[in-house]
Amino acid sequence: MNNINKKIITVLLVDDHPMVQGGLSACLSFYDDIKIVGSTTDGKEALNKALTLKPDVILMDISMPLMNGIDATEIIIDQIKETKILIFSMHDNPEFVKSAIQAGASGYILKDITAEEVYFAIKAVASGKTHFSSSIAKMLLDNPISRHENDKLTTREQVILSHIAQGYSSKEIAKILTISFRTVEAHRRNMKIKLDIHSLAELIRYAVNHGIIEDNKCI
Amino acid sequence: MNNINKKIITVLLVDDHPMVQGGLSACLSFYDDIKIVGSTTDGKEALNKALTLKPDVILMDISMPLMNGIDATEIIIDQIKETKILIFSMHDNPEFVKSAIQAGASGYILKDITAEEVYFAIKAVASGKTHFSSSIAKMLLDNPISRHENDKLTTREQVILSHIAQGYSSKEIAKILTISFRTVEAHRRNMKIKLDIHSLAELIRYAVNHGIIEDNKCI
DNA sequence: TTCTACCTAAGTATTACTACCTAGTCAACT
DNA sequence: AGTTGACTAGGTAGTAATACTTAGGTAGAA
Numbered sequence: 001m002n003n004i005n006k007k008i009i010t011v012l013l014v015d016d017h018p019m020v021q022g023g024l025s026a027c028l029s030f031y032d033d034i035k036i037v038g039s040t041t042d043g044k045e046a047l048n049k050a051l052t053l054k055p056d057v058i059l060m061d062i063s064m065p066l067m068n069g070i071d072a073t074e075i076i077i078d079q080i081k082e083t084k085i086l087i088f089s090m091h092d093n094p095e096f097v098k099s100a101i102q103a104g105a106s107g108y109i110l111k112d113i114t115a116e117e118v119y120f121a122i123k124a125v126a127s128g129k130t131h132f133s134s135s136i137a138k139m140l141l142d143n144p145i146s147r148h149e150n151d152k153l154t155t156r157e158q159v160i161l162s163h164i165a166q167g168y169s170s171k172e173i174a175k176i177l178t179i180s181f182r183t184v185e186a187h188r189r190n191m192k193i194k195l196d197i198h199s200l201a202e203l204i205r206y207a208v209n210h211g212i213i214e215d216n217k218c219i
Numbered sequence: 220m221n222n223i224n225k226k227i228i229t230v231l232l233v234d235d236h237p238m239v240q241g242g243l244s245a246c247l248s249f250y251d252d253i254k255i256v257g258s259t260t261d262g263k264e265a266l267n268k269a270l271t272l273k274p275d276v277i278l279m280d281i282s283m284p285l286m287n288g289i290d291a292t293e294i295i296i297d298q299i300k301e302t303k304i305l306i307f308s309m310h311d312n313p314e315f316v317k318s319a320i321q322a323g324a325s326g327y328i329l330k331d332i333t334a335e336e337v338y339f340a341i342k343a344v345a346s347g348k349t350h351f352s353s354s355i356a357k358m359l360l361d362n363p364i365s366r367h368e369n370d371k372l373t374t375r376e377q378v379i380l381s382h383i384a385q386g387y388s389s390k391e392i393a394k395i396l397t398i399s400f401r402t403v404e405a406h407r408r409n410m411k412i413k414l415d416i417h418s419l420a421e422l423i424r425y426a427v428n429h430g431i432i433e434d435n436k437c438i
Numbered sequence: 439t440t441c442t443a444c445c446t447a448a449g450t451a452t453t454a455c456t457a458c459c460t461a462g463t464c465a466a467c468t
Numbered sequence: 469a470g471t472t473g474a475c476t477a478g479g480t481a482g483t484a485a486t487a488c489t490t491a492g493g494t495a496g497a498a
Contacts, residue, residue, distance in 0.1 A: 017309065017330045023242035026307045064479065090236065167418030169454065182477050189456075190474095199386030200455075204423035375445065388484060401447050408486075409444095419454095419485075 004026055006218065008032075009126045013039035014046040014069065015061040020111065022110055024059065024088075027115035034122060043072030050076050053085060059118075060105075062089040062096055069100045075080045077104035084125040088118075107131035153191060158212055160187040164200075165207035227251075228345045231274040232258035233288065234307065239330070243278065243371040244400075244409060246334035253341060262291030277344045278337075279324075281308040281315055289318045296323035303344040307337075312333055316355055326350035368397050372410060379406040382428035383419075 011034055015021050021039050028034050038049050038050040043060075058076065062069040073085045087147060091113040097108050109118065110133045117133075124131035126192045145200070153161065164175040170188065174181035188203075197203050206212075230253055234240050240258050247253050257267050257272050262279075269277060277295065281288040282347035292304045309330040316327050325344035327352045328337065329352045336352075351359070372380065382392045389407065393400035407422075416422050425431075 017239070017242075017247065018237075018333055019242035019330055020238045021242070022245050022334075026245050027238070027239055078319070093255060111238050115235060115241075118432065156475065165420050165424065167416075167420040169418075171454080179475085180477055182479095183475070185455080186475085186477075189458095193458090199388075201384050201386040201423050204420050205427055207262035208424055208427045251451070373444065390484080399447055401449095404485075405445085405447075411486090413440085 005189045007126050009034050009057060009122060010037045011035065011122060012037060012046065012049055012055040012058045014041075014043065014072070015039075017061070024118070026119065028122075031117070031119050034119065036207060043069055043101065045109070047075055047079075050080055050083060054080060054085070057122050058083060058085045059122070060085055060086045062091060070096070070103050073100065073105050074103040084128075084132070086121055092133075092139060094137060097140065108136050109133045113132065116129070121144050130157045141157060144164075153212075157191050158185050160184060161191060161203065161207050164189040165204050165212065224375075228253050228276060229256045229272070229274040230254065230341060231256060231265065231268055231272055231277045233260075233262065233277060233291070234258075234280040236280070239280070239367045241261060243337070244435055246337065247341075249334070249346055250338050252437045253338065265291050266294055266298075269299055269302060273299060275343050277302060277304045278307045278341070279308060279321070281306060288320050289315070292319065292324050293322040303347075305340055305350070306345045311352075311358060316359065327355050329354065353366075362363060372413075376406050376410050379403060380410060380422065380426050381431050383407065384423050386429060 004212040010030070011020050013024055016128065018041075021041075025039075025041070027037055027051060028036060037055055038053050040046050040049050046058065046060065055170060056161060060069040069087060069089070073087070077085060085104065085107045086113060087108040089096060089100075089108065092110060100108050107121055107130050108133065109121045113133060122132040159177070160173060163176065170181045170184040172182045177184070192198065192203060195203075195206060197206060223384060231245070232240050232243055232255060234302040236244070237260075239436055240260075241354075244258075245253055249253060256274055257268050259268050264278065265277065275356075276408070279288040279292060284286060284373070288306060292306070295302060295304060303325040304323065306324045306327040307330060308315060308319075308327065313328060318325050326349050328340045328350065333351060340350040379392060382395065387395065389400045392403045411417065414425060
């Protein structure tokens with residue numbers, strides 16, 4: 001192969017699973033136009049390393065201990081415009097994908113793909129293009145990012161929702177937060193309207209799926 | 220090191236993420252008393268491979284496409300008594316851990332550990348001992364497996380619950396299943412009693428956490 | 439066969455939630 | 469200075485859920 005004219009792409013790995021990092025390093029070592037210049041296991045550290053290393057591409061996991069990949073992406077994109085971020089996640093949850101795109105990621109690939117696909121995805125985003133796993137692309141077609149997608153819940157609403165999801169009634173929440181139960185009900189109503197949700201069940205599931213309450217808390 | 224007296228432990232990898240498999244293979248290749256005799260990406264295929272390869276240890280993921288690691292563990296343990304199963308998961312959900320133990324797994328380690336820890340865990344379960352990641356062991360202390368843990372929901376109750384979790388009211392469910400809404404309410408009540416749950420919110424979360432409804436369905 | 443589990447169903451009363459409505463305060467931004 | 473968004477709070481009315489109760493039918497196990 002003719003690699004003489006190829007510019008070497010520098011890559012920073014961000015993944016909290018040592019196994020995944022090991023696998024990626026091993027798989028990408030076969031390509032001589034890609035150089036892994038660093039790796040870290042958390043979004044917070046990723047930001048520091050990104051600032052010093054200025055990699056062409058960051059291969060970023062989403063679920064990480066201190067700072068998640070979405071938040072890290074948002075901050076890094078904001079501070080280093082030359083760096084492209086390729087999300088490397090095992091989750092094909094539409095919410096994650098949309099958040100990643102809104103945070104400024106150039107691509108989103110799933111962890112069940114082959115090394116070749118990772119390679120092509122890195123090449124694509126490094127050259128300024130976007131790249132999504134075929135299943136992700138298909139999913140985005142089925143779940144278009146709506147106009148109100150950004151209307152996330154306010155801090156107060158999240159507090160209310162976390163209490164609701166824990167099983168407290170409006171009255172109990174009112175007592176806990178020392179506000180009127182009318183206010184609690186107003187928040188309930190507003191959340192349902194802005195999320196286009198029409199039942200308590202969907203609201204609870206929203207809370208679980210969006211990390212407003214931990215999956216296995218109390219159950 | 221003196222490896223002369225060491226019996227070589229045969230290991231079967233079961234994980235639907237090629238990256239994880241690659242990382243494991245790479246990491247475990249440094250230990251000459253462990254030999255990876257095969258790998259597969261699904262529990263169903265794992266059963267077949269286990270029967271032909273009869274490995275000493277199966278390193279098993281939980282979330283897999285066709286058959287999950289818990290079900291696969293139960294079947295394999297039942298058919299091949301010599302094989303020990305070490306669950307290798309990224310989830311520290313108490314429910315998963317308990318299910319794994321009840322299915323007959325000899326250990327449960329998290330994916331965020333180092334190669335050395337994986338090695339020691341494999342050695343431990345191969346010699347007939349159990350091995351759990353420290354955080355898992357601690358979690359088990361906090362969430363003891365209760366006497367009624369096996370009192371799972373009946374098929375009918377799961378059907379009712381899945382409808383509840385989708386946001387249908389008792390009346391709507393009654394119409395869908397062509398039973399009296401009184402019956403639906405009776406099921407609701409029975410489920411809450413047997414699960415020791417005191418709010419609809421907890422019931423929904425139980426449904427989400429136990430796979431009675433898919434995490435991101437409709438939301 | 440008695441026992442148990444499961445699915446079915448209903449009465450009654452209370453509490454919780456939901457859908458409409460209006461409206462004040464406060465902080466931030468144009 | 470005016471607008472907007474967030475948080476607060478209340479009225480009224482209807483619907484849903486819950487907590488107690490009892491109880492019939494059916495299938496499988498001890």
